[in-house]
Amino acid sequence: MGIKEKWEGISNSRDFAFVVFLLPGLVLFITLVIYPVFRSFAYSLYAWEGLQRVGFIGLENFRTLFNGVSPISRRFWNAAGHNAYALAFVVVLQTLIGFFIALGLFQELPGTKFFRALVFLPVTLSIVVVGFLFNLLLHPSWGAINHLIGFFSGSDFSFPWLGDPATAFTTILIINIWRWAGFPALIFLAGLNNIPAAVLDACELDGVKGLARIRFIYLPLIVPQLLTVLILTITGNLRMFDIVYSLTGPTGGPNYSTDVLGTLFYRTAFGGITGLADKGLGAAIGIVIVLLSAVISLVITRSLHNKRVSLEG
């Protein structure tokens, strides 16, 4: 058998084709996703000077991060507190708004298609562009929003929504909800649309209406969608960065009142803005965000899993 025939035999085999199809993707994925992720873990265990690793220090970076007294630790707990507040605020409000929009769209009244497209529109927009737009709209004296409030209240109104530490972060979260709420809405809608017509007809005949229908029919049947929404909202919130950057800047102003783990990670890993830049600590903050996302996702999956209702039996 000549080389040519041998080659034809190999190139026609399914094993060979399997490898050729798979290999380029596998190489891309391992070098640019898996390898950097593991590197990231390793980096968090080293002391760094600028871009140089200067020694293995075990979990020292994590200790510095958690101890509560070092400058970076104070920034860390401040940012983590804001993320916790964001989780509570956004998860509750955005999920509820999303669910009610889904219920409204589910009625399939005339014009539903228009509303469905509109509700999802902000989700397609760049978060940074949305942030800078609201930056202008919220300007204390020239912003449209204060003028709208003034117009409806009948007197001039001026308030620095993003400049006052008391309101800045909540304002950011509301804009974040403006950008995102269409996403859970359409996931819930897909869940509602999956409910068999027979179940809905039975509700009608038995007179199951209003809140009872939402509580005992809709909710149990969209638990998988609720799970998806909760996990995406929570992990998304732990990574929050663009919206803060564009509304109050990379230091999460005023006076760190809108600083979150995402902006702290950026400054610590890449910027020297606050004089706290340290690659090892930056990597450690990244790891904390990943682990928090994983643990919270797992807990939610566990706790909601047995509340799932299957119609098949």
Next chain:
Amino acid sequence: MSKASVLRVKHLGLTKSSIVYLFLGLYAVLIIVPLLIMYNSSLRSTTELFSAPLSLAINPRFENYREVLLGSNFMLHLMNSVIITAGAMLLNIGVGTPAAYALARYRVKSAGIVYSFFLLGLMVPLRLASLPLFLMMRDLGLLDTRTALILVYSAWRFGFTILILYGFFYNLPENLEDAGRIDGANEFQLFRKVMLPLARPGLVIAIIYNAVPIWNDFFFPLIFLRSSELSPLPLAVANFFGEHSVQWGPLFAFLGLSILPIVVLYLLMSRYFIRGMLAGTFR
């Protein structure tokens, strides 16, 4: 999708439908008004905006747009966005499609393991591995290039492409392959001539699902790029704001123009957008 029950539609009374319309209408206003103010403001002069932010642009001032289109590098940034997104999608789909095909159609033992390995990658936010990626790109001499972004984006979205296309290939009927083999096609011809055309709807969904977040991404350009002439639109918006902070007319025009490509595409094909952008969330 229209499994609408006859009974349900009949029974939604006038009061109830008014409540639904009121709620949806109110939400629609909340979505539309900021965008309308943006486009209205983009047609007014900065002094007009400062004295009366909400007045209508009765004499539209197109100079703002001229200033952005001719006086700034807007077109260059738009091109950067197109090059980066298209490059990343080409590489991503180019290596992702055959991989998804092999995993879904060659029912060999290792396929299941490799598939779950790829899905595991979906759980990790790549942003948090940006530090090693930054150092890697520096060592390769790729910092401050669009190539770095194309490479990172294509890998970042790889798992999603596999997830979406795997489903499409998995559900294609088996006898298609057998027919192709009987006709004497080898494995590669089979993939290209028979299976690939059938997976086209899946490709459209995979492209929308991945291209929108790549187009909108701000973080990786922020850390990888130094030269402002390489920046895609989201980073260009941030730079433009830094340089023109008190020229509100042009600022609004820049914002309006930078979301225009997505808004137009979305209005033309919102159904595909919605299907595409939700595709990765169902398993």
